[in-house]
Amino acid sequence: MAEPAYTVASDSETTGEEKSLPLPEIAIGIDIGTSQCSVAVWNGSQVELLKNKRNQKLMRSYVTFKDESPSGGVSSQLSHDIDMLFGDTIFNMKRLIGRVDTDPVVHASKNLPFLVQTLDIGVRPFIAALVNNVWRFTSPEEVLAMFLVELRLMTETHLKRPIRNVVLTVPVSFSRFQLTRVERACAMAGLHILRLMPEPTAVALLYGHQQQKVSHETMGSGSEKIALIFNMGAGYCDVAVTATAGGVSQIKALAGSTIGGEDLLQNMMRHLLPDSENIFKSHGVKEIKSMGLLRVATQDAIHQLSSQTSVQVDVDLGDGLKICKVVDRAEFEEVNREVFEKCERLIIQCLHDAKVEVEEINDVIIVGGCSYIPRVKNLVSNICKVTEFYKGINPLEAVVCGAAMEGAVASGIIDPFGNLDLLTIQATPLAIGIRADGNKFVPVIPKNTTMPARKDILFTTIHDNQTEALILVYEGEENNAEQNALLGYFKIMGIPLAPKGVPEINICMDIDAANVLRVLAGVVMPGSREPVVPVMEVRMPMVDDGHGWCAESLNRTYGATMDLVTLKKA
Amino acid sequence: MDASSLTSSLRISNSNQFHYLPQLSNKQQRPCEVHFTISCKATKLKNMEETKHGSNFYKMLSVNPKNATMEEIKKAYRSMALQYHPDVCHDPNMKEESTRMFVQLNVAYKTLSNPMLREQYDSELGLKNNMVINNIVSEEMWRSRWQEQIVELKKRSRRRMEQKEGSWGSRMRTQNMKDSY
Structure with missing residues (x-):
């Protein structure tokens, strides 16, 4: 398997079926959720969700390593949730993929009923499934790939044709490094990613389509509508503000975070059994079973609290450990206050970044598994000052439907009725920049820049006669460079001898149509105006697992000897 | 090839970033003044080139420079985007060209859809010769930019206070902040 840095994505797009086939292959849309996943395809006139053999449109995202051949949530015949919680089943891959073992999300995943082991040094975590009392090592990419293979086979059976091209949706907060891990999982499953779409932007596309249908005669006219899209699933929370008219949705701002139903669940588990982390620490067979039982009981309770104000939790965890408790909705909301506050902050930030006032919002769209939680509905409607949400979008199917439409558009399908004259103008979900001005993160392409994009900033040396400069490229939102995700690093050499502050180092970043970043x-x-030395061009991300180490050891080795400062900023 | 593309990008994107700097440099003499002149030169060069080639932001969007409304500009941008955005361009040979087109289109839209930037762009194009109006406008523009910067600075300092103090980076930032006043 080739590493992403050496794959030639732009070429693979120009070769293959697209050219030779008279009718282009329609890319399918896949929504890989932390908890559930779905597949949809444009069937010529509308989007169709595909079902598995058990007639499910939404399939649980997990892979069980029971026998020699692992089986996933698409084909598995597991009758109850508890069957997947005995250590042999890996789930929440989407929470774990592309994260290092210092990541708080990875640490929170240690409470899952399989093995997540960390050394806390910035390498990939050790993830294993318990098969016949043996911990069998695997990785989130591998598990995701196995799951995608099942999805692919199911789709191929359904559509009676080989599937290669897909549009996949991802959380807003995914770093470019995480995207390469998703790409890798797809490659392992024999799938080619035509587009990776942030989830709320897929909803924006669907919304744009519906708006266009409603007012076909006002194509491109002044009836621009501002929509706020709130998407909260099991693993992630995303917000987008979009301006839509004439089938074109311009993403004005995106905001995302790693908070979701999983956090609500874990907080609630801790509430019901305060010492749960210590009790389950050893990860013995018994502990895993108790952990699984508690998880299922808590999950059921949370689901019930969406429709009733209190619920009785009654579960025997074995070993004399029993929980018998009445939990009411207020208690649930108090336990998760921080999560809900974070959601509020995300919405406020997104509106601020989009420079949109609450009064300007025409529609508020709320999707994802957590959109059924009363407190979540409340907080969104309170901030947006609306009494009701946009109707006509299924909260659990919107993302995959948008992905399927994008799949048709991106495959070059032309609909005679203009149903596919759609476009989502994407914006960068995170800022990309370099470390400069000390330890500061200086964005070159700011967050929410329209893509494709090309921007540059001038930097200069901090020492007299400095001949080399170290460029550390980060992605994120934090002021402090190291708190962002490192995408890569390289050195500029041959800067002519000059007093500090004189040489101009131009750092230009380019995101092309295929979302490839070049620095x-x-x-x-x-x-x-001519460069003194040949210009360096580096495709990012170029770091592999263990990149948590890189910045630290570079800093240890070189300190500030090769630092830069911004040239233009006051 | 890379070198030329780098210099060309220098000219394209500077227009937005560097406009406010000459004004700041009047207020406070800073050692990097020399760079401003280069940037400004680049900006001017760009505009001259544009007028020479007969294409400016208005022509790019096919709208009337004198009286195009915001709605018209938005509409023009959307219909152009539906034509030129690389996502809707399915000829692989055209991908790069359409990307370039769209990036330019977007710069044009960003400028013309912002009343302040548009005013400034108009005066650069020589559409507005009335010096009095220009001065008032630039005075207002300067003030609002200054306010924007104050807000941003305050935001940053708040964020800094929230973070734990004492890192080398934060000390440097505080130092820099002091230097600027």
């Missing part, structure tokens, strides 16, 4: 670095001396 260009050139050295120019004042008065000249």
Whole structure:
């Protein structure tokens, strides 16, 4: 398997079926959720969700390592949730993929009924399933790939044709490094990603389609509508603000975070059994079973609290450990106060970034598994000052439907009725920049920049006669460079001898149509416009697992000897 | 090839970023003044080139420079985007060209859809010769930019206070902040 840095994505797009087939293959849309997943395809006139053999449109995202051949949630015949909680089943891959073992999300995953082991040094975590009393090592990519293979086979049986091209949706907060892990999982499953769409932007596309249908005559006219999309699933929470008219949805701002139903569940488990982390720490067979039982009982309770104000939790965890408790909705909301506050902050931030006032919002769309929780509905409607949400979108199917429409659009399908004259103008979910001005993160492409994009910033040296500069490329939102995700690093050499502050180091970042990021670095001396040394061009991300180490050891080795500062900023 | 694309990008994107700097440099003499002149030169060059080639932001969007309304500009942008956005362009040979087109289109839209940037762009194009109006406008523009910067600075300092103090980076930032006043 080739590493992403060496794959030639732009070429693979120009070769293959698209050219040779008279009718282009329609890419399918896949929504890989932390908890559930679904597949949809444009069937020529509308989007159709595909069902598995058990007639499910939404399939649980997990892989069980029971026998020699693992089986996933698409084909598995598990009758009850508890069957997947005995250590042999890996789930929540979407929470774990592309994260290092210092990541708080990975640490929170240690409470899951399989093995997540960390050494806390910035390498990939050790993840294993219990098969016949043996911990069998695997990785989130591998589990995701196995699951995708099942999805692919199911779709191929259904559509009676080989499937290669897919549009996959991802959380807003995924770093580019995480995207490469998703790409890798797809490649392992024999799938080619035509587009990776942030989940709320898929909803925006669907919304744009519906708006266009409603007012076909006002195509491109002034009836621009502002929508706020709130998407909260089991693993992630995303917000988008979009301006839509004439089938074109412009993403004005995105905000995302790693909070979701999983956090609500874990907080609630801790509430019901305060010492749960210690009790389950050893990960013995018995403990895993208790952990699984508690998990299922808590999950049921949370679901019931969406429709009733209190619920009786009654579960025997074995070993004399019994929980018998009445939990009411207020208690649930108090236990998860921080999660809900975080959701509120995300919405407020997104509106602020989009420069949209609450009064300007035409529609509020709320999707995802957590959209059924009364407190979540409340907080969204309170901030947006609306009494009701946009109707006509299924909260659990909107994302996959949008992905399927994008799949048709991206495959070049032309609909005679103009149903596919759609476009989502994407914005960067995270800022991309370099470390400069000390330990600061200086964005070159700011967050919410329209893509494709090309931007540059001038930097300069901090030492007299500094001939080399170290470029550390980060992605994220934090002021402190190291708190962001490292995408790569390289050195500029051959800066002419000059007093500090004189050489101009131009850092240019380019995101092309295929969402490929390239970083260009050139050295120019004042008065000249020609680069002194050949310009460097680096495709990012270039780091592999263990990148948590890189920045630290670079800092240890070089300190500030090769640092830069911004040239233009006051 | 890379070198030329880098220099060309220098000219394309500077227009937005560097406009406010000459004004700041009047207020406070900073050692990097020399760079402003280069940036401004680049900006001017760009505009001259545009007028020479007969294409400016208005022509790019096919709207009337004198009286195009915001709605018209948005509408033009959307219909152009439906034509030129690389996502809707399915000829692999055209992908790069359409990407370039769209990036330019977007710069044009960002400028013309922002009343302040549009005003400024108009005066650069020589559409507005009335110096009095220009001065008032630029005065207002300067003030609002200054306010924007104050807000941003305050935001940053708040964020800094929230973070734990004492890292080398935060000390440097505080130092820099002091230097700027």
